[in-house]
Amino acid sequence: MIRSIFLLIAFATVVDSSLSPLAIGLRSAIARGPLGINPSRRATVKQRPTISLDSLDPEQCTSIRGGATKTAAALPAKDRRLHFWEAMICGAISRSAAQTIMHPANTMKTILQSSRSVPGKVPLTIKSFAQWENARHLTRGAGAQLILSIPHGAVNFAVLEFVRRQMNNLVSLSSYADVINRSFGPGMDFISSAISTVCCSVVSTPQMMICDNIMAGTYGNLLEATKGLMKDKGLIGFYGGWWPGIAGKIPSYGLTWTLFEQIKRIRSSLYPNTAATDVQNSIMGCLASATTVCIMIPMDTVKTRLVTQLNYPDLVPYNGISDCFKRVLKEEGVGAFYRGLTPRLLSVVPMIGIQFGVYEFTKKFMLAKDTKESISPKIRLSKSELKKRDEEAEKERSRRERIIEEMAMEVAADDDQPFPAPYRKKDWWGTAMQQLKMEKQPCGVSKVAGSANK
Numbered sequence: 001m002i003r004s005i006f007l008l009i010a011f012a013t014v015v016d017s018s019l020s021p022l023a024i025g026l027r028s029a030i031a032r033g034p035l036g037i038n039p040s041r042r043a044t045v046k047q048r049p050t051i052s053l054d055s056l057d058p059e060q061c062t063s064i065r066g067g068a069t070k071t072a073a074a075l076p077a078k079d080r081r082l083h084f085w086e087a088m089i090c091g092a093i094s095r096s097a098a099q100t101i102m103h104p105a106n107t108m109k110t111i112l113q114s115s116r117s118v119p120g121k122v123p124l125t126i127k128s129f130a131q132w133e134n135a136r137h138l139t140r141g142a143g144a145q146l147i148l149s150i151p152h153g154a155v156n157f158a159v160l161e162f163v164r165r166q167m168n169n170l171v172s173l174s175s176y177a178d179v180i181n182r183s184f185g186p187g188m189d190f191i192s193s194a195i196s197t198v199c200c201s202v203v204s205t206p207q208m209m210i211c212d213n214i215m216a217g218t219y220g221n222l223l224e225a226t227k228g229l230m231k232d233k234g235l236i237g238f239y240g241g242w243w244p245g246i247a248g249k250i251p252s253y254g255l256t257w258t259l260f261e262q263i264k265r266i267r268s269s270l271y272p273n274t275a276a277t278d279v280q281n282s283i284m285g286c287l288a289s290a291t292t293v294c295i296m297i298p299m300d301t302v303k304t305r306l307v308t309q310l311n312y313p314d315l316v317p318y319n320g321i322s323d324c325f326k327r328v329l330k331e332e333g334v335g336a337f338y339r340g341l342t343p344r345l346l347s348v349v350p351m352i353g354i355q356f357g358v359y360e361f362t363k364k365f366m367l368a369k370d371t372k373e374s375i376s377p378k379i380r381l382s383k384s385e386l387k388k389r390d391e392e393a394e395k396e397r398s399r400r401e402r403i404i405e406e407m408a409m410e411v412a413a414d415d416d417q418p419f420p421a422p423y424r425k426k427d428w429w430g431t432a433m434q435q436l437k438m439e440k441q442p443c444g445v446s447k448v449a450g451s452a453n454k
Contacts, residue, residue: 080367081161081164081165082161082363082366082367084158084161084162085158086363086366087157087158087160087161087162088154088155088157088158089154089362089366090157090359090362090363090366091153091154091155091156091157091158091160091359092150092151092153092154093153093358093359093362094153094157094354094355094356094357094358094359094362095149095150095152095153095154095156095157095355096146096149096150096153097354097355097358098351098352098354098355098358099145099146099149099351100142100145100146100149101350101351101354102347102348102350102351102354103138103139103141103142103145104138104139105343105346105347105350105351106145106215106347106348106351107137107138107139107140107141107215108126108129108138108343108346108347109340109343109344109346109347109348110212110215110216110304110308110340111124111134111137111215111216111217112124112125112126112339112340112343113300113301113304113305113339113340113344114212114216114304114305114308114311116305116312116315126342126343137215137217140214140215140217140220141211141214141215141221141222143221143222144210144211144214144221144222144225145207145211147222148203148206148207148210148211149207151203152200152203152204152207153355155196155199155200155202155203156196156197156200156204156253157196157359159195159196159199159200160192160193160196160257163191163192163195163196164188164189164192167188167191167192168181171188185261185265186258186261186262189254189257189258189261189262190254190255190257190258192257193250193253193254193256193257193258194250194253194254196253197246197249197250197253197254198246198250201242201245201246201249204245204249205238205239205242205245205246206238206239208245208307209225209229209237209238209239209240209307210222210225210226210229210238212304212307212308213225213228213229213307213308213310213311216308216311217311218308218310218311232310240306240307243321244299244302244303244306244307244321244324245303245307247299247303247321248296248299248300248302248303251295251296251299252292252296252299252300255288255291255292255295255296256285256288256289256292256352257288259287259288259291259292260284260285260288260356263284263287263288264276264281264284267280267284276360278357278360278361279357281356281357281360281361282353282354282356282357283353284356285352285353285354285355285356285357286349286350286352286353288352289348289349289351289352289353290345290349293341293344293345293348293349294341294345297337297338297340297341297344298325298337298338300340300344301328301336301337301338301339301340302321302324302325302328302337304340305318305324305328306318306320306321306324
């Protein structure tokens with residue numbers, strides 16, 4: 001007897017409830033308990049509030065593996081980094097916008113740094129550009145700067161993000177990842193910036209040679225500068241200032257990026273619940289670049305002297321970085337290195353602030369666009385696919401409602417009807433309402449009245 005009962009229970013658990021009335025009856029009998037008390041007659045218990053999936057806003061919900069749902073606020077969007085092509089677009093937009101806006105101040109800085117002491121000629125100062133004769137030169141080279149800054153920014157930021165991501169992935173494999181990031185995070189920022197600077201020097205060095213010579217007055221425009229450099233020294237002429245340029249850019253860009261990231265981390269620790277705005281990113285970029293400019297201005301002056309010395313063919317040329325540094329210090333004094341500090345601050349600090357502000361803005365735009373696409377993937381579907389998905393969703397909803405109704409009848413089974421048949425969904429309410437309407441029709445009333453008279 002006991003063996004038969006266990007066999008029946010096992011059979012009931014294997015067979016689907018929608019096909020086996022026996023399974024439904026057995027489970028309902030077990031649910032009533034050993035005393036045969038119907039659950040519907042027990043003391044009522046406060047039920048949990050039910051939440052319908054259809055009531056959720058699709059903009060706040062996204063499907064994850066297993067059919068579960070997850071709110072958009074819980075998505076780790078901030079942990080996702082830009083793809084390589086996304087970083088290229090953000091870098092190109094930010095760099096070109098920053099350099100184009102600040103081009104006049106950058107031209108003033110280049111003219112002041114490249115001007116050498118000539119006997120009988122008064123050296124240029126910032127006040128000299130109040131005169132129209134000097135102020136009209138502040139816009140030259142703007143077109144070349146705009147065109148060449150696009151690949152510069154694209155390569156720089158794309159390689160920077162890629163290298164930093166690879167370093168983070170490598171560090172995450174270690175059990176001391178948190179300690180490494182906390183202790184050597186600034187060093188990794190500097191190394192990633194240095195690698196990206198070396199990679200983008202293939203583009204940035206020709207840009208520096210062409211634009212600096214145009215701003216200094218050696219050539220008139222982009223085409224003339226390209227032809228002149230190619231004619232004078234060939235292809236290597238575009239990379240004549242590669243070593244002084246890279247020697248100045250690696251510490252300059254590295255310090256700027258490292259300081260910017262450290263200021264961002266300090267700001268995040270002080271205000272962990274709020275994200276930095278675009279204005280705050282620009283201010284943090286200005287602080288980082290101002291500190292870097294004050295440290296690196298002598299090297300920048302040496303670089304500018306070496307790049308633009310073709311503008312002074314009658315003077316003795318410099319033989320390298322050390323020779324240029326020694327001669328400027330001996331012939332013109334320490335003040336010559338800081339002659340372009342004020343215009344350098346006026347040009348570089350706002351430029352870096354605009355660059356980082358625009359970069360973070362475009363970066364958030366890319367990430368927000370990706371989040372919207374992942375939350376509402378129906379945007380990419382055609383009308384037929386949308387219709388098919390709606391039909392499948394309706395079938396799934398009907399199936400769930402049928403299962404819930406069957407479970408409700410199973411629990412509601414009493415002693416008089418221990419084995420109820422599976423409930424099949426039927427529109428009995430609509431049929432009853434339709435019959436009631438037919439009974440209230442005038443024709444029905446007349447028939448009833450006629451039968452009464454008879």
